[in-house]
Amino acid sequence: MAVGEPRISLDELRLAARNHALPLEALRYPITPTGLHYLLIHYDIPLVDEETYRLEIGGLVSSPLSLSLDDLRGLPAIEVASTMECAGNGRALIEPAVVSQPWVQEAVGTASWRGAVLADVLGLAGISARATDVVFTGWDHGFEGESEQDYERGLPLEEVRRPEVVLAYAMNGAPLLPQHGFPLRMVVPGWYGMTNVKWLRSITVTDAPFEGYYHASSYRVRTSEDDPGEPVSRMLPRSLMIPPGDPEYMTRERRLQAGPCAIAGRAWSGQGAITGVDFSIDGAETWRAAERERDVDSDWAWQRWTIDWDATPGTYELCCRARDDAGNEQPVKPTWNLGGYVNNAIQRVPVTVV
């Protein structure tokens, strides 16, 4: 049993203990079972009272609104299955190390979200002709260094108007759990998780792009402190496999019996449709194309992929890579950036076949 060198601090571990990932074997489920979907909670889970809850809608609108949950539940509802991934997924594998929530590669999940269409709700308030952007504020509150923050994100109007952007009050057929944004959250299919504001408190229509902390300082791909960088937006393609065989408890190293082995996993992209998934048994030296199957009825959810492998005794490094129709393909190695964002480098699963 070889356990590696220390790499993660106790502070990072405290975050990792709160913000859990998807156990990779749970990729077997089309819809992630409750409690296994990844979580990233910046501050504390706020306690929001359903009875007194109001969503406040203001700014550049003709009729500011204050909506109860019953008001929102009374509007036409849609249900959208959507794969969501943290923008920091893969961070712990980047060199040199980036200090933040230390995700390995499993900060993902797929849920079926039910709620009112955001565009419908904003239509009730009446968006001004001058409006260009919308700011979403959550009840979660804390500090970034010395700077006090409400969690807030903005979106340009063209994203807000998409018919599949949901103000969700239900997840997988049940009311939202506290950790997933009870009583109301945003779901913006295709975007990394930071856009999907939880514990939604207010919506403010504006005439300029939002420049708050979580846009200006965080969630940007920057190569140095001087680089303003580009904002993180839609998910790059990624594929993950269910590690075959059985794990060693501590190292998670896999051992597999020789013979035919059905490898399976999932692939997704928020940039476009997945057009291919490849599989390698030799650490990304050679590749074979996997089969793909759509087993969640949604353009915004991951696809299943499978490939047969006739495993013979030896040691292997299994890899998978996905590409999309926007021309993105997963790289073999991560590209470093200051915040450790959008590292969609391929998964590597060492396996010993006996």
Added chain:
Amino acid sequence: MAVGEPRISLDELRLAARNHALPLEALRYPITPTGLHYLLIHYDIPLVDEETYRLEIGGLVSSPLSLSLDDLRGLPAIEVASTMECAGNGRALIEPAVVSQPWVQEAVGTASWRGAVLADVLGLAGISARATDVVFTGWDHGFEGESEQDYERGLPLEEVRRPEVVLAYAMNGAPLLPQHGFPLRMVVPGWYGMTNVKWLRSITVTDAPFEGYYHASSYRVRTSEDDPGEPVSRMLPRSLMIPPGDPEYMTRERRLQAGPCAIAGRAWSGQGAITGVDFSIDGAETWRAAERERDVDSDWAWQRWTIDWDATPGTYELCCRARDDAGNEQPVKPTWNLGGYVNNAIQRVPVTVV
């Protein structure tokens, strides 16, 4: 923002990403919301088919049984709210470091479990007069170093016969989730988590204490490799507080507005009834007694505790400690042991009041 030195390896992090803890603010809930209860899964979550599932009961019984889920659901049911904690809780705070699942102090949760009484089920099989112990085998399977393992634990008959030991098929009013042992698990109130075998496959009645890996090599409090040590059994007392104020994202350091502050938390013990909880604002130099309240109707669930604090500007180290009627009190510092088990040293929460 001061982030500490590296301490945890990537292998330990992989475990921490799978096996999540309770976010401390979730101590506010008497029954832990679904998905926030701690999880420790030794190998992979097995996929068990509810339709073909059978619980096999054999060994020193007069009538070996093979029970379906419907058979089990047809027996008289009990519902028991029980607080469960991992035996390794607190491990990451022990010096020198112990390598295993790196829990900080939050590997706990309380759920309401429903199922058949284990003693009733064994009564149907008819326990031999020679029997002294019972072995419980799960479907989870993997390796410890080179040694292949089914997850298995034993219990002496006097524990098995307790009327509150459940073969649980429901948690908080819903079927078990895959990660909590679907379709059937044991719940042994008062014991550390390792006893509560998930994905239960078989029960074997024997005439000798079980000596498998998870008794002989693991889950023992040992001071050296030569020390056979004592097996881990019932939970020592522990108290935890909901950290007051607001957190800094990365360090989780807390900032609090001066003024009256209602501190609250929870305390439990599997060794006896909680008889007191104390609170300190000066790093365990001086203590005040907290109020206690039973807000879960169960002898096996944690209690709520509260205390008022008139917070004035300054820096503080908040602590709490619990004691039980078996004469145990939480120590101020951890005691090292080889596996990093049963570290119930007090929680310390640094807070800046502004």
